[in-house]
Amino acid sequence: MPKKKRQTLTGYAFLAPALLIFLVMVVIPVIISLILAFTKWNFFSGFSGLRFVGLRNFNRLFASDRSFQTALINTLVYAVTIVPVTVFMGLLLAHFVNGRVYCQRFYRLAFFVPYISNMVALGAVFKFLFRSDGPINGILKGVFHVQAVPDWLVSSSLSRIPIICVMIYSGIGFCLIIYIAALKNVPKDLYEAAQVDGASPIKQFFKITMPMISPTTFYLVVVRLILTFQIFAAINIISESGKSSGSVSLVVLIYEEAFKNYNFGYASAEAWILVLFILGVTLLNFKLRKKWVHY
Amino acid sequence: MKRILGVFLCVAMILTMTVCTAAAETTGEPKYIDDSAASMTGTVRLLTAFKGSLGTDDLIAAFNEYYPNVEVTAETYVNNSDGNLTANTAIQAGNADVILSFGTNNTAFRWQNGLLLDITDRLAADNLDLVTEWGTDAYTYNDRVYCFPSGGLSVFVAVNMDMWNAAGLGDLPDSWTWDEYLDACRAMTQTDANGATVVYGGTDFNQRDYWTYAMRQTKGVDAFYTADGKADFTSGLAATILQRELNAEAEGIWYPKINLITNNQKSRDLLWSGTVATCIESIITRFVMDKENYPHDFIMGYAPYPINSEGETNYALGNMPNSFYCVTSNAKDPDAAYAFAKFASTYGCKYLYKAGHTSTWTGTDTDDIVSLVFGSYENAAQYVDVDSYIKNVLAIGQPAYHEENITAYSEIASLLNEYTDYILSGEMSVEKGLQELNDAANLAIEDAE
Numbered sequence: 001m002p003k004k005k006r007q008t009l010t011g012y013a014f015l016a017p018a019l020l021i022f023l024v025m026v027v028i029p030v031i032i033s034l035i036l037a038f039t040k041w042n043f044f045s046g047f048s049g050l051r052f053v054g055l056r057n058f059n060r061l062f063a064s065d066r067s068f069q070t071a072l073i074n075t076l077v078y079a080v081t082i083v084p085v086t087v088f089m090g091l092l093l094a095h096f097v098n099g100r101v102y103c104q105r106f107y108r109l110a111f112f113v114p115y116i117s118n119m120v121a122l123g124a125v126f127k128f129l130f131r132s133d134g135p136i137n138g139i140l141k142g143v144f145h146v147q148a149v150p151d152w153l154v155s156s157s158l159s160r161i162p163i164i165c166v167m168i169y170s171g172i173g174f175c176l177i178i179y180i181a182a183l184k185n186v187p188k189d190l191y192e193a194a195q196v197d198g199a200s201p202i203k204q205f206f207k208i209t210m211p212m213i214s215p216t217t218f219y220l221v222v223v224r225l226i227l228t229f230q231i232f233a234a235i236n237i238i239s240e241s242g243k244s245s246g247s248v249s250l251v252v253l254i255y256e257e258a259f260k261n262y263n264f265g266y267a268s269a270e271a272w273i274l275v276l277f278i279l280g281v282t283l284l285n286f287k288l289r290k291k292w293v294h295y
Numbered sequence: 296m297k298r299i300l301g302v303f304l305c306v307a308m309i310l311t312m313t314v315c316t317a318a319a320e321t322t323g324e325p326k327y328i329d330d331s332a333a334s335m336t337g338t339v340r341l342l343t344a345f346k347g348s349l350g351t352d353d354l355i356a357a358f359n360e361y362y363p364n365v366e367v368t369a370e371t372y373v374n375n376s377d378g379n380l381t382a383n384t385a386i387q388a389g390n391a392d393v394i395l396s397f398g399t400n401n402t403a404f405r406w407q408n409g410l411l412l413d414i415t416d417r418l419a420a421d422n423l424d425l426v427t428e429w430g431t432d433a434y435t436y437n438d439r440v441y442c443f444p445s446g447g448l449s450v451f452v453a454v455n456m457d458m459w460n461a462a463g464l465g466d467l468p469d470s471w472t473w474d475e476y477l478d479a480c481r482a483m484t485q486t487d488a489n490g491a492t493v494v495y496g497g498t499d500f501n502q503r504d505y506w507t508y509a510m511r512q513t514k515g516v517d518a519f520y521t522a523d524g525k526a527d528f529t530s531g532l533a534a535t536i537l538q539r540e541l542n543a544e545a546e547g548i549w550y551p552k553i554n555l556i557t558n559n560q561k562s563r564d565l566l567w568s569g570t571v572a573t574c575i576e577s578i579i580t581r582f583v584m585d586k587e588n589y590p591h592d593f594i595m596g597y598a599p600y601p602i603n604s605e606g607e608t609n610y611a612l613g614n615m616p617n618s619f620y621c622v623t624s625n626a627k628d629p630d631a632a633y634a635f636a637k638f639a640s641t642y643g644c645k646y647l648y649k650a651g652h653t654s655t656w657t658g659t660d661t662d663d664i665v666s667l668v669f670g671s672y673e674n675a676a677q678y679v680d681v682d683s684y685i686k687n688v689l690a691i692g693q694p695a696y697h698e699e700n701i702t703a704y705s706e707i708a709s710l711l712n713e714y715t716d717y718i719l720s721g722e723m724s725v726e727k728g729l730q731e732l733n734d735a736a737n738l739a740i741e742d743a744e
Contacts, residue, residue: 044383044408066731067713131558147489153557156722239557244716260376261709262404 037269042262057269067243068270071253075229075277077160078249082167083224087217089168090175095205097176098183108180115173122166123237127153130162130238156246159239163247166234171227175220182216183209214293222285229278250274325428326421327641329634332361337631341369342382342394349581350646357646358638365631374398386410389625392632393639396442396619400708402434403701405621406441412622415440417633428641429655431616433699443640446618447653447695450500450508450577450611451687452476453563454596456680458483458494458572467598467683470609473509476573476601477543483572484548491547497573498550499540501562503715504708505575506552509536511696512611513603519707519736520700526707526736528729535603537718537725553719567591575600578651580668580688583678597683612687613695614653653688661689703743707736 001009012019037058040051061068097107114122129136130152137149152158186209194204210217232251239245243256250270258267329335345351347369355367372378372385374397385391387410396402405411418425418440425432425440434444454467462482468475480496487493499505510518510532521527543549550571555562562574563582567589582589600611620640626632639646644654648664665685669675675684685691698704710732718728 042408044387044404044410046409049408064735066717132554151554154551154553154720156720244713244720246720246722259380261706262408 033268036265037272039265041265057266071248071250075250079228081164082228086168086171087175087220089172091179094176094179111176112173114170119233120237123234126162126166127238159247162238163234182213186212211294218293325423328361335362336364337628339367339632339635340392342372342391344374345650346371350649354643354646386623391623392626393636394621396621400705402619404705406436411441412624413439431697442619442621444616444619445640445644445656446647447614447655448577448617449614449653449688450600452573452598453576453579454573454598455593456596457593467596471601473601480548495550495571496548498562498571499552500575501555503712506536508611515610517700526733528733533729534725581651596680597687599687608694610694610696613690613693614655615696616655661691703739706739710735
């Protein structure tokens with residue numbers, strides 16, 4: 001056997017276990033999910049229960065499924081509120097922690113701990129905080145003398161707020177750590193040159209720091225967007241109402257449809273809409289990158 | 296010779312007729328315990344929502360008195376959507392032989408998807424007629440039987456008798472309308488100096504679909520369906536019920552149900568803590584003696600479920616079929632599993648009372664139940680108003696709601712929960728919510744048909 005062919009085969013042999021796992025755990029399920037999106041099926045009925053329904057699942061999603069429309073809007077709302085606030089707060093805190101402050105390591109740890117905390121625990125805590133008889137309403141009543149305190153968990157519009165708060169709280173730590181590393185890589189001589197030219201600290205931040213860390217910002221925006229589109233645990237813990245809740249997201253809807261209503265075909269259709277949505281947003285980000293990311 | 300032959304033939308005929316008659320009498324008797332009970336062997340893995348102390352241990356012990364060589368082990372599951380998913384997966388994996396399945400929606404899902412064993416022929420062989428034994432033959436699928444409709448539920452108003460008496464309301468009524476009940480709630484509601492409610496007169500049970508019991512009370516059969524099998528949420532009855540509940544919440548005499556759901560609160564906890572004076576309940580008897588975990592210092596009374604209009608028959612008074620013993624399709628020892636399910640649905644059905652449920656088996660001796668649940672009448676009197684318990688929970692001979700049409704039942708139950716949330720949270724008006732629910736339910740019925 002020629003040496004090149006032998007080397008190629010050897011390469012594939014080493015790749016084979018990983019390729020096999022990738023095929024079985026990723027590729028095949030994705031293909032099956034695509035097929036299921038055009039069927040009505042629950043796995044308890046076995047293969048005999050599989051019924052091809054064409055585009056009916058997709059028609060129902062966009063024409064008459066109220067909870068899907070709510071989930072789509074909620075997912076957009078979460079993306080638009082959580083990502084900018086998390087990234088901005090992460091940058092702000094990183095700038096603060098990176099400077100000359102006492103107990104720098106303590107602050108880094110304190111801001112990072114929420115990121116590594118279990119989302120179920122965080123969700124339970126925030127649910128308690130936002131209960132109608134919880135501490136937040138207690139402060140509103142006792143300190144600010146608000147008589148008609150909001151029902152955060154009940155109101156369909158306000159129920160998003162606890163979710164947004166817990167996601168920002170848990171996401172800041174990751175952005176902070178990444179930004180600290182990025183800030184340390186900005187050459188100090190740029191700041192020295194700017195200082196010599198009489199640039200104020202704010203001008204230095206916007207003209208030097210921001211452009212230099214723009215690749216990091218781009219990375220964080222894309223990653224946080226993808227994560228935000230996949231919110232599940234926070235909503236599952238905080239909201240008891242599931243798909244009829246005002247705070248429902250697409251992933252929660254998919255879970256409910258698949259594992260509570262046993263409607264795998266419909267859930268697969270919803271999952272593919274989510275995939276296309278995330279793909280679209282990510283491609284848009286990559287296209288816009290040229291305008292504001294400087295390498 | 297001819298005479299001898301004639302006598303011989305007569306004797307033979309007489310003997311044959313006697314044997315046949317005896318055989319006919321034997322095959323006509325229902326067989327609750329198998330003839331081979333003492334020698335039957337096998338293992339039965341029971342999936343139930345009730346832990347040992349809630350009647351399961353007693354049931355297994357009673358079963359083993361007849362079937363000493365059948366080993367029964369019990370595992371509990373939580374009767375919510377996640378718990379039922381776990382149970383269904385366990386059944387599919389062959390890890391359960393008998394399940395106590397709750398709710399028509401969950402049970403219908405199981406038999407529709409081949410998770411339950413067809414016991415039609417076994418029931419016929421044992422001369423067990425569904426109507427004679429359990430009062431209904433509605434819970435079948437394609438004319439085949441997959442469950443024993445043996446577990447019932449009694450819905451009533453649980454009353455804090457201290458608050459009831461303090462409001463000067465007299466004796467608990469034998470029958471009352473919703474208006475009269477809400478008047479009583481009004482009398483028991485307490486407010487603080489700012490006018491905020493500190494004690495609500497009443498609340499609904501902490502399950503989304505419990506408002507439909509008011510529909511079941513009036514209709515008596517097939518609450519969700521019209522006579523021609525379509526969805527029945529826009530006839531006006533449902534709107535009246537929901538609007539009444541929302542009005543009572545707005546008035547401050549009825550604890551908001553949406554709060555129960557979103558805060559994951561139990562209505563009974565509000566009763567124990569004195570936040571409400573009464574609550575619609577069904578299983579609260581299970582907890583009333585456990586003062587360590589559910590501290591309270593009042594005697595609990597049982598008032599009947601209210602009726603919508605004066606003079607109506609109260610179909611919520613009797614025991615409504617709610618739980619079903621079923622043999623799973625993957626049962627390891629089907630004969631032993633069937634024998635256990637049969638026993639649990641007949642002689643063993645009374646142990647459901649210990650868990651706050653009831654029995655629909657027509658052979659249940661209700662004289663024993665107070666002692667079974669509370670230990671003795673004297674002990675019972677320390678916790679509950681015994682007369683009202685007997686009247687409104689045991690509810691002997693009272694009219695009971697039942698189902699005859701269960702087309703797309705599990706889909707409709709799911710839609711009901713969804714649209715109840717929209718209506719109770721104010722996201723949709725009562726009329727709009729019920730109209731959309733009705734349309735979606737009709738689609739599900741068409742799909743099922």
